[in-house]
Amino acid sequence: MLRQPETKYRPVVPVALPDRTWPNQVITHPPIWLSTDLRDGNQALIEPMSVERKLRIFELLVAIGFKEIEVAFPAASQTDFEFVRKLIEEERIPEDVTIQVLTQAREDLIRRTFEALQGAARAIVHVYNATSPLFRRVVFQRERQRTIELAVTAARLMRSLAAAHPETEWRFQYSPETFTATELDFARDICNAVLTVWQPTLERKAIINLPATVEVATPNIFADQVEWMHRHLAYREQVVLSVHNHNDRGSGIGAAELAQMAGADRVEGCLFGNGERTGNVDLVTLALNLYTQGIHPGLDFSRINEVARTVEECTQLPIHPRHPYVGDLVFTAFSGSHQDAIRKGLAAQQPGTPWEVPYLPLDPTDVGRTYESVVRVNSQSGKGGIAFLLEQDYQLSLPRRLQIEFSRVVQQAMDEQGREMTSADLWQLFEQEYLQATAPFKYVLHHWRDDVVQPSMMAAVELEDSPITIEGNGNGPIDAFVHALNLGVRVHHYEERSLSQGSEADAIACVEIATDWLTSPVHGVGIHSSIVTASLLAVLSAVNRGLGRLPSEQRQQLLAQAYS
Ligand SMILES: CC(=O)SCCNC(=O)CCNC(=O)[C@H](O)C(C)(C)COP(=O)(O)OP(=O)(O)OC[C@H]1O[C@@H](n2cnc3c(N)ncnc32)[C@H](O)[C@@H]1OP(=O)(O)O
Numbered sequence: 001m002l003r004q005p006e007t008k009y010r011p012v013v014p015v016a017l018p019d020r021t022w023p024n025q026v027i028t029h030p031p032i033w034l035s036t037d038l039r040d041g042n043q044a045l046i047e048p049m050s051v052e053r054k055l056r057i058f059e060l061l062v063a064i065g066f067k068e069i070e071v072a073f074p075a076a077s078q079t080d081f082e083f084v085r086k087l088i089e090e091e092r093i094p095e096d097v098t099i100q101v102l103t104q105a106r107e108d109l110i111r112r113t114f115e116a117l118q119g120a121a122r123a124i125v126h127v128y129n130a131t132s133p134l135f136r137r138v139v140f141q142r143e144r145q146r147t148i149e150l151a152v153t154a155a156r157l158m159r160s161l162a163a164a165h166p167e168t169e170w171r172f173q174y175s176p177e178t179f180t181a182t183e184l185d186f187a188r189d190i191c192n193a194v195l196t197v198w199q200p201t202l203e204r205k206a207i208i209n210l211p212a213t214v215e216v217a218t219p220n221i222f223a224d225q226v227e228w229m230h231r232h233l234a235y236r237e238q239v240v241l242s243v244h245n246h247n248d249r250g251s252g253i254g255a256a257e258l259a260q261m262a263g264a265d266r267v268e269g270c271l272f273g274n275g276e277r278t279g280n281v282d283l284v285t286l287a288l289n290l291y292t293q294g295i296h297p298g299l300d301f302s303r304i305n306e307v308a309r310t311v312e313e314c315t316q317l318p319i320h321p322r323h324p325y326v327g328d329l330v331f332t333a334f335s336g337s338h339q340d341a342i343r344k345g346l347a348a349q350q351p352g353t354p355w356e357v358p359y360l361p362l363d364p365t366d367v368g369r370t371y372e373s374v375v376r377v378n379s380q381s382g383k384g385g386i387a388f389l390l391e392q393d394y395q396l397s398l399p400r401r402l403q404i405e406f407s408r409v410v411q412q413a414m415d416e417q418g419r420e421m422t423s424a425d426l427w428q429l430f431e432q433e434y435l436q437a438t439a440p441f442k443y444v445l446h447h448w449r450d451d452v453v454q455p456s457m458m459a460a461v462e463l464e465d466s467p468i469t470i471e472g473n474g475n476g477p478i479d480a481f482v483h484a485l486n487l488g489v490r491v492h493h494y495e496e497r498s499l500s501q502g503s504e505a506d507a508i509a510c511v512e513i514a515t516d517w518l519t520s521p522v523h524g525v526g527i528h529s530s531i532v533t534a535s536l537l538a539v540l541s542a543v544n545r546g547l548g549r550l551p552s553e554q555r556q557q558l559l560a561q562a563y564s
């Protein structure tokens with residue numbers, strides 16, 4: 001990179017529009033949408049789409065709800081020409097959908113374009129020529145007047161070819177390509193000259209499309225340019241003012257949104273931002289940005305994943321996992337505090353009330369995504385995420401302090417393995433840590449008697465593989481059992497729940513115990529169809545885990561004292 005980039009690059013000159021009004025506007029309704037997936041999107045592919053692929057995208061766009069679809073540059077290739085013919089001849093265009101096609105302002109290409117459209121019920125013919133000083137000088141070698149003549153000649157030809165085919169309901173669109181780099185007074189003059197030829201009416205409006213062919217400035221400058229044109233265009237009432245943003249600086253979305261505030265009625269773009277270079281503006285993001293403001297965009301992305309997979313297959317371009325609203329990871333939180341807040345937010349969210357879930361601007365289910373992917377656990381995660389996955393997939397709702405303890409176990413495993421943990425991995429680790437903590441004590445059977453003055457517990461257990469029988473009294477089975485164990489165990493906390501799925505057993509018991517020989521409390525878990533058995537298993541799980549923390553000598557001494 002240069003140390004002094006100013007020697008090579010010039011800043012964009014801001015528009016003199018001190019009385020600009022767009023900053024005070026609020027978008028209250030969707031624009032007219034024009035999908036150019038089959039034209040600008042297609043021309044930017046490594047391998048342009050075949051007729052079959054184009055047809056799949058066309059049908060997808062119709063199903064989503066697009067009413068204006070730019071389907072081809074028919075004079076560019078036989079595939080594009082044939083595709084337009086196929087749509088018309090096979091009557092594949094629904095009555096409420098209008099196809100649009102693009103042509104350069106060249107006589108042969110315009111004639112071929114009209115040929116492609118013969119027999120169409122409705123069509124928008126879109127003509128363009130670049131208007132910026134650089135293009136006038138370098139590409140066309142035409143000064144201002146001759147550039148206007150090029151556009152006007154094309155506009156006249158379009159008018160006469162359309163007149164020769166009154167069976168089609170024609171609409172015309174003009175784009176001063178490279179608009180963002182064009183002097184505004186010249187952009188106005190050339191658009192007005194074209195409009196004068198077309199003589200638009202309220203019934204048959206013309207479309208003036210202002211392209212950010214290359215995005216060269218911040219979105220506010222584009223908005224100023226659009227507002228300036230909105231104020232200075234002739235026939236404004238009879239014109240649909242359209243914008244066509246590219247994303248070279250990464251601000252295509254913002255620019256298209258500000259442009260609507262500045263007077264644009266229509267937005268051209270592609271699904272997921274396909275298109276030349278960095279892409280056209282992403283219509284899915286624009287639409288869902290509106291939706292999350294409570295405005296229905298008129299486009300249906302209820303099954304966004306299906307849309308994404310079809311687009312990926314047809315364009316052969318992958319969608320980034322962090323792409324707004326659709327990426328595989330956009331409804332996923334890995335980090336602990338995010339997971340915790342999402343879990344609490346989802347639990348607090350009441351049906352029919354405004355959506356208020358932290359970190360999730362959109363309810364994933366509205367676009368056909370599930371909560372499954374919302375929380376994923378890796379080394380950045382905390383207890384909230386772990387608890388969320390176990391609750392969601394195993395109906396395992398753990399007491400808070402057990403969550404904290406288990407999250408340390410998970411963290412340690414994660415540090416060792418260095419990879420993401422699925423809910424199945426977590427369940428396996430949970431089983432291993434708590435349910436398979438069966439040494440030195442292993443439960444065999446028990447007999448609980450509470451029909452006597454002093455209720456009693458007799459239990460058969462294996463201690464280091466040797467069967468022993470223990471007995472104790474207490475005011476409940478757990479109390480009696482810990483007395484029988486004779487290890488000075490105090491039960492700090494006990495919880496039992498029923499488990500409906502994810503396990504063959506139907507009751508889970510969780511205990512937290514403390515003893516004089518442990519420096520901190522320890523948890524245990526038991527699962528069994530009998531709640532009493534589950535609770536005894538939980539106590540043994542906690543005791544075994546606690547004993548596991550001791551040096552073996554101390555452990556042996558303790559057991560010898562208790563069972564000598
Ligand atoms: C910003 C955009 O996305 S605009 C759309 C761009 N899309 C495409 O270009 C995809 C389809 N294009 C094509 O297949 C081809 O370019 C064709 C078939 C249209 C034309 O091909 P060719 O006749 O070989 O011309 P080529 O593409 O090289 O275009 C250059 C010529 O067209 C002229 N030209 C370019 N754009 C325009 C225009 N909008 N109006 C009039 N003339 C134009 C140039 O001045 C140049 O003329 P010259 O040969 O006299 O110097």
Ligand SMILES: CC(C)C(=O)C(=O)O
Pocket residue numbers: 040102128175177178209211212213214244246
């Ligand atoms: C033809 C025009 C609208 C275009 O694609 C562009 O300028 O990017």
